[in-house]
Amino acid sequence: MVNPVPLEKFKGDTDDDKLTEALSYAAAQTHKPVILLGEHRQYTFEKRRKMYNGFALSGPPVSGSEFRYNGKVKLNVPKSGWLDMSGDQLKGIYIGDLSFEGNAETSFFVDKTHTQTVLWASHLKNLGFSLFKHVIWGAHTAVTFSGQWDVNNCYDTEFKLWGSDNNYWTDGMLLDSPNHPDGERYHIWLPNLSKSNVGPVFVTGMDNVTPMRIDGGRGLVVNGARLEAQQGHPTWGSQLIITGGKFLRVRDVFFFNGMSNPGSTGHPDAALHKGIVTMTGGSDVVFDGCMFSNGDGQQKGSTPAGTPHLYIGGGARIRVRNHQSSDTPQIVRAKSVSARVFYLDSDLKVTAG
DSSP states (O other), rough: OOOOOGGGOOOOOOOHHHHHHHHHHTTTTTOOOOOOOOOSSOOOEEEEEOTTTTTTHHHSTTEEEEEETEEEEOOOOOTTEEEEEESEEOOOOEEOOOOOOTTEEEEEEEOOOTTEEEEOEEEEEEEEESSOSSSSSEEEEEEEEOOOOOEOOOOSSSSSEEEESOOOOSSOOOOOOTOOOOOSSSEEEEEEEEEEEEEOEEEEBBTTTEEEEOOOBBBOEEOEEEEEOTTBBBSSSSSSEEEEOOEOOOOOEEEESSSOOSSSTOOGGGGSSSSSEEOOSOEEEEEEEEEEEEEETOOOOOOTTTTSSEEEEOOOOEEEESSSSSSSEEEOOOTTSSSGEEETTTTOEEEEE
């Protein structure tokens, strides 16, 4: 194992100067060392940085935390992002045990489109993010997000992820960001993610912000997520939107306090907000062990009585198993959707609406 190289070892009047020297040194090594931000102080960086294969950056072990007590890094790269990629692929990066603070014009990674660099075989662990425009938008293959993540106070859709063979938030994440602008907004947007797992994230949607949206992909599993809203601060529309995909599994996911105001102008596409979960397309989709709470006497919700737990506006071969709800299960299909597309437990029924 290559020993970490402390940033403080490098000369420079500013943190950016030191990082320039550290990156130049590390990139030139055959076996890339971890650059260690080891001092218990705030670091400040204001220059965009190009990552290389094997790029590695870490704080002291397990210093990333919900409240950013240790290992804090402040970033200010207006109208851009801090860490950039180029070429077809970037491989083998590691970032761990740090908490980052941005601003309304700074993203953590430079945003990528579907025709730009794919991040491969990389690992991000125990990270905190606050006050960013976006955190990560891009394509991934065999990327793992592990450890405890905390993301808060961001200004727009934090994660827009697509690709294949990934394991995201295997140990969990807290995501709660009340600063989003008006319109259709998401915390986690998965436009085309295949053969991947999304772990036990705890995502709080407020007002016009939908906790999660899935637009396609094949072989995606969402396991143990909590997609909900705080008492008194409900999600206006759906808390999970599925517009397409094949072989999807939504397993043991908890929902609370959505659909309080689906007619709001914050949601221009009304078809996406018909139930706590709204599905408009996709095939071979399993909803197993999903929980729909009305507060259960512990919290007061804002969801109107009779709101569909699951609304199907389109799709095929849909299985609903082990459904749990505080009130009578509400599984509703559009009249254009045949009842024959459903496979249900014997105590469940689907109504047309």
